[in-house]
Amino acid sequence: MSDGSPVRRTLGGLTARLVALVLAAFVIVGPLLSLLLxxxxxxxxxxxxxxxxxxLRYWSRMLTGDFLDPLKMSLLIAVIxxxxxxxxxxxxxxxxARLSFPGRTLVLLAFLLPQAFPQLPVFAAATREFYxxxxxGTVSGVVxxxxxxxxxxxxxxxxxxxxxxxxxxxxAAYNLGASTTRAFLTVSLPLAVxxxxxxxxxxxxxxLDEFTGTLLVGAPFVTTLPxxxxxxxxxxxxxxxxxxxxxxxxxxxxxxxxLERFLxxxxxxxxxxx
Amino acid sequence: MGISVVASLSRDGQWTLANYWTVWRLYARDVLYTVGVxxxxxxxxxxxxxxxxxxxxxxxxxxxxxxxxxxxxxPFVVVxxxxxxxxxxxxxxxxxxxxxxxxxLAWKHFGLAxxxxxxxxxxxxxxxxxxxxxxxxxxxxxxxDILVPMAVPALAxxxxxxxxxxxxxxxxxxxxxxxxxxxxxxIDVYYRFGQHGDFETASALGVISYLLAMGAAxxxxxxxxx
Numbered sequence: 031m032s033d034g035s036p037v038r039r040t041l042g043g044l045t046a047r048l049v050a051l052v053l054a055a056f057v058i059v060g061p062l063l064s065l066l067l068x069x070x071x072x073x074x075x076x077x078x079x080x081x082x083x084x085x086l087r088y089w090s091r092m093l094t095g096d097f098l099d100p101l102k103m104s105l106l107i108a109v110i111x112x113x114x115x116x117x118x119x120x121x122x123x124x125x126x127a128r129l130s131f132p133g134r135t136l137v138l139l140a141f142l143l144p145q146a147f148p149q150l151p152v153f154a155a156a157t158r159e160f161y162x163x164x165x166x167g168t169v170s171g172v173v174x175x176x177x178x179x180x181x182x183x184x185x186x187x188x189x190x191x192x193x194x195x196x197x198x199x200x201x202a203a204y205n206l207g208a209s210t211t212r213a214f215l216t217v218s219l220p221l222a223v224x225x226x227x228x229x230x231x232x233x234x235x236x237x238l239d240e241f242t243g244t245l246l247v248g249a250p251f252v253t254t255l256p257x258x259x260x261x262x263x264x265x266x267x268x269x270x271x272x273x274x275x276x277x278x279x280x281x282x283x284x285x286x287x288x289l290e291r292f293l294x295x296x297x298x299x300x301x302x303x304x
Numbered sequence: 305m306g307i308s309v310v311a312s313l314s315r316d317g318q319w320t321l322a323n324y325w326t327v328w329r330l331y332a333r334d335v336l337y338t339v340g341v342x343x344x345x346x347x348x349x350x351x352x353x354x355x356x357x358x359x360x361x362x363x364x365x366x367x368x369x370x371x372x373x374x375x376x377x378x379p380f381v382v383v384x385x386x387x388x389x390x391x392x393x394x395x396x397x398x399x400x401x402x403x404x405x406x407x408x409l410a411w412k413h414f415g416l417a418x419x420x421x422x423x424x425x426x427x428x429x430x431x432x433x434x435x436x437x438x439x440x441x442x443x444x445x446x447x448x449d450i451l452v453p454m455a456v457p458a459l460a461x462x463x464x465x466x467x468x469x470x471x472x473x474x475x476x477x478x479x480x481x482x483x484x485x486x487x488x489x490x491i492d493v494y495y496r497f498g499q500h501g502d503f504e505t506a507s508a509l510g511v512i513s514y515l516l517a518m519g520a521a522x523x524x525x526x527x528x529x530x
Contacts, residue, residue: 047365050356054371061390061411062378068389147517148472150490151510154497239379241475246498256381256475263385263479272389275382282377 068272088269100258108237110173115180115233123188153246167251175243180233191225323508337486341402342470345409349466353417358447361425375415383412384479399480409470417462424458425451464524468517489513
């Protein structure tokens with residue numbers, strides 16, 4: 031190909047692009063579109079390659095019916111987790127980025143380690159302990175479990191955010207007579223707001239999509255959207271599960287479209303772990 | 305994690321290896337199966353991602369790059385369900401086969417792999433690519449002879465990350481549905497704990513999964529320090 035004429039090379043390049051685009055679209059968008067199709071299928075029995083009857087019946091049933099309780103539960107848990115995680119992560123991230131104290135690396139490692147190891151056995155252990163304290167099957171128990179994972183995301187992103195703020199700005203504030211607290215509140219914190227928003231969205235999304243911990247700790251009383259979806263798919267109610275899946279995907283998709291240009295690569299790698 | 309280690313070594317208040325004996329008797333096949341599926345899934349991810357990212361590094365093409373990021377934003381549970389319903393009308397039984405699980409895991413991890421790899425490939429200086437092109441190398445050769453050798457550390461990190469994440473995968477195989485035969489390790493942990501209430505054996509399975517993840521990390525550290 032390298033010794034072809036320029037015209038042939040452009041043509042070859044165009045074809046390669048087209049093929050790559052079509053393949054990527056089929057492989058990546060295909061399964062997501064089939065979710066949409068299933069959510070609209072009122073009747074689809076096995077040998078047929080296309081639903082026998084299409085309609086909005088399941089959507090309307092879902093949006094009025096028992097789908098609203100898990101939705102509310104999910105949102106409630108996600109909001110509490112986000113607020114609590116950031117309340118801890120802002121001071122902790124600031125300390126990790128600015129101050130050097132004994133055990134700093136240890137703290138950073140402690141927040142990295144959970145990501146590297148299988149989580150399910152840890153959740154199982156937590157569930158058993160929670161039974162002892164009466165937290166299993168309660169909203170507080172689920173919030174606690176989400177908080178552990180949420181803190182990992184929040185502390186890492188907030189540390190990165192505070193590290194990217196020039197410390198000479200704070201030093202200027204100190205020189206003008208501001209206290210540490212005042213310099214933090216009036217200089218660093220306002221500068222950190224965009225990063226803080228990104229971090230909050232990340233934690234919110236994590237909590238919304240968290241499944242494994244909720245299934246173990248929350249069972250059988252706390253039903254969030256992912257758990258609801260799992261239960262529906264176990265009962266072969268593919269349409270209900272598909273509608274839930276689409277609703278679950280919506281915040282992530284909105285974020286991808288809106289924030290594609292604002293998000294930094296290090297946040298994106300965090301998304302891969304949800 | 306400490307709790308799992310202690311529980312895996314005890315039963316009825318006594319220290320014993322009986323739980324590991326149970327694991328060996330019932331789950332030895334599943335351990336191998338899990339490692340196999342994770343290895344197949346990682347290999348599939350790398351084999352597809354390396355040429356594609358090499359191509360994208362040489363000729364930037366926004367739309368494909370955007371599509372590659374999509375799996376990052378799709379939650380694990382949704383991936384499992386989406387692929388199940390995507391395949392079920394046309395390839396019945398595929399979703400619960402080992403290949404189906406490996407493909408589904410590869411689908412989800414492709415976004416992360418592409419992100420890490422493109423980052424590594426973009427770190428390779430343009431002048432090397434320019435020189436290779438002057439000498440008449442096409443995209444394939446540039447990827448094979450320049451990009452991959454220069455990005456080996458980053459590729460190794462991605463491979464280990466992806467492999468251990470696949471070992472620990474739970475939601476995707478769970479949502480794909482339960483077939484006959486061998487199961488993924490995390491599914492075993494879940495049923496052992498959730499349905500049999502046997503926390504001790506579940507913990508022994510969990511400790512084995514920790515060791516596997518640690519083994520993958522060690523291989524990586526050793527390669528890096530050599």
